[in-house]
Amino acid sequence: MKGGFLRWLRESFSSLSLAFFLSVVVWVSAVLSSDPTLTRSLPQPIPLEIEGLNSDLTILDDLPNTVMITLRAPQSVWDRILIQPTLVHAWLDLSNLSEGEHEVEVKVRVGATPYHVVRVVPDQVNLRLEKVETKTVSVTLNVVGEPALGYQKGQLTLSPPQVQVSGAKSLVERVESVQGEMDINGAAESQRRAVKLNAFDENGMLVEGVKLIPDTVSVNQIITLLGGYRNVVVKVVTEGQLEEGYWLTNISVSPPNVVVFSTDPQLVDALPGYVETEAVDLSGLSDDVDLRVSLKLPAGVELAGEESVLVRLNIAALEGSLPITLPIDVIGLSSGLKAQLSPGQVDVLISGPVPVLKTVKASNLRVVVDLSGLMPGEYQLPPLVDLLPDSVKVASILPANISVVIVPVENGASTSTPGPTVSPNPNFILPKTPTPNLLPTATPPP
Structure with a gap:
């Protein structure tokens, strides 16, 4: 029986092999049809990383920051890559490389399998490696400009006075000085600042590609008054009264302090710390004004600089409010209709x-109710104040809404509604701040 099975196996081997091959083909086709292999370029560049660089070496050349990659992979892998682009890594392996020029292949790794790298652009990078060198260089600070009139420069201190210059040996060797610049033009007090530093070669050209440690220096430039000079505050003196109904909201002076000088230092030392202006006359003023005003200085004391100061006066009108009763006029009423208003007048509070x-x-104001497009019926509508001066606002209207009944005109009847009489109230209320604007909003018809 065993011999018969073996004989059958030999006779059927070709058929069995064909069946197995066909089953594999069918399985592969099924897999490919459900998860086809696609060749695509990644939609975004991939960052190019550096790995394995010896700490004693540095790269002289500018390297590409990114590369473009084309992959061949199943649809399922592409789906993962498109959702999570960080699965794809590109890097340059600089392990075991020494000083000199090198051509390094760009390597690619994908955190999903299977995949095949079809193309990388660029696929190789040429670079130069050079020894890292560090040296200490003293800091030079260039102070530009001059202090304000009556002041002088004093001692200059830097912290730290030296910095480390680190980078490629060929670049570090070019560095002859490390410099910063500070502008003190017009300064009237000592200056303390953090100043940015740069490296320069022997020709004064900027050396790029080196690192300064630290890259800033703390600078303290002492600035003091010259003998016989003194910095004093300006005090503005006023006289007279503004126009009735206005008040002074602010007084400012520019400059707020001045430098005075005397050949006798005792005269400036005897000043109380301020000098007064000549009296500024406020009489009849009702608006903001800028004035050039001289200073009252003791005999023997002079102003170091301009002989006057700029005084700015800010003036505003006092705010008040006025209650007034006004009749209501109808506008926009369609022909063939008439309107009955209740009430026929409102109390208006205006402020300004x-x-x-x-x-x-009162005769210059008007209160209206707009009936444009309204059909017969009963409505609750807000009255509106018209013809107000620009600087006057409506603080309130009482009542905020009025009842309006629109009916058809009977034959022979008039469409006009008798108007209410005007009852102005001339009494003033004078709060320090204006009454808030409480304009009512429209109430929709029922």
């Missing part, structure tokens, strides 16, 4: 500058 409010007359 007192001088303007004094000119407001």
Whole structure:
């Protein structure tokens, strides 16, 4: 029986082999049809990393920051890569490389399998490696500009006075000086700043590609007054009264302090720390104004600089409010209709500058209710104040809404509604701040 099975196996081997091969083909086709292999370029560049660089070496050349990669991989792998691009890494392996020029292959690794790298652009990078060198260089600070009139430069201190210059040997050897610059033009007090440093060669050209440790220096430049000079505050003196209904909101002076000088230092030392201006006359002023004003200086004392200061006066009108009763006018009423208003007049509180409010007359104002497009019916509508001066606002209207009944006009009846009488109230209320604007919003018809 055993011999018969072996004979059958020999006779059927070709058929069995064919069946196995066909089954493998069918399985591979099924896999490929459900997860086809695609060749694509990654939609975004991949950062190029550096690995294995010896700490004693540095790269002289500018290297590409990214590379473009084309892969062949199943759809399932592509799906993962597109969702998580960080699965793809590109790097230059600089392990065991010595000083000199090298051509290094760009390596690629994907954190999902299977895959095949079709193309990398660029696929190789030429670079130069050079020994790292460090040296100590003293800091030179260039102070530009001059202090304010009456002041002088004093001692200059730097911290630290020296810095480390580190980088490629050929670049470090070019560095002859490390410099910073500070502008003290117009300074009237000592200056303490952090100043940025740069490396320069023997020709004064900037040396790039080196690292300064630290790259800033703390600078303290002493600035003092010259003998016979003194810095004093300016005090503004005023006289007179503003126009009625206005008040002074602010007084400013520029400059707020000045430098005075005397050949006798005792005269400036005897000053109380301030000097007064000549009296500024406020009489009749009702708006902001800038004035050039001289200073009152003792005999023998002079102003070091301009002979006057700029005084700015900020003036504003006092705010008040005015209650007034006004009739309501109808606008926009369609022909063939008439309107009945209840009430026929409203109490309006307006606010604004007192001088303007004094000119407001009831006969110059109007309260209206707009009935444009409205059909017969009963409505609750807000009255609106018209013809107000620009600087005057409506603080409140009472009532905020009025009842309006629109009905068709009967034959022979008039469409006009008798108007209410005007009852102005001339009494003023003068709060320090304006009453808030409380304009009502429209109430929709029922």
